[in-house]
Amino acid sequence: MSAQPPRVIRLIQRPNSFGVGVFAIITTKTTQYYVFKEIDCAIGGRGFAIHRLGLGDLYHARIGSPMECSCECLGFLRHGKCKHIQGLSALLGHSLL
Ligand SMILES: [Zn+2]
Numbered sequence: 148m149s150a151q152p153p154r155v156i157r158l159i160q161r162p163n164s165f166g167v168g169v170f171a172i173i174t175t176k177t178t179q180y181y182v183f184k185e186i187d188c189a190i191g192g193r194g195f196a197i198h199r200l201g202l203g204d205l206y207h208a209r210i211g212s213p214m215e216c217s218c219e220c221l222g223f224l225r226h227g228k229c230k231h232i233q234g235l236s237a238l239l240g241h242s243l244l
Pocket residue numbers: 206208218219220221222223229230231232
């Protein structure tokens with residue numbers, strides 16, 4: 148069993164004509180909103196810039212096969228996985244992006 152609280156990702160706004168969308172990562176304690184935009188990615192997978200609303204953090208994440216996934220956040224650097232990749236992967240898996 149994971150010690151992590153259950154986490155739900157919800158697509159709030161599909162990417163608009165500028166390619167900018169919003170998703171939320173919801174836990175029992177908090178809801179965090181993220182603005183995201185798909186960016187060119189020449190090295191495999193799909194690239195996204197993710198900006199957490201209310202804070203200055205900007206991350207670039209890459210989603211694809213397990214070897215193609217990467218993110219700039221501390222969670223990924225430490226553990227090789229993070230909520231950004233898990234969240235975007237879930238949306239991609241449901242063909243929402
Ligand atoms: Zn991340």
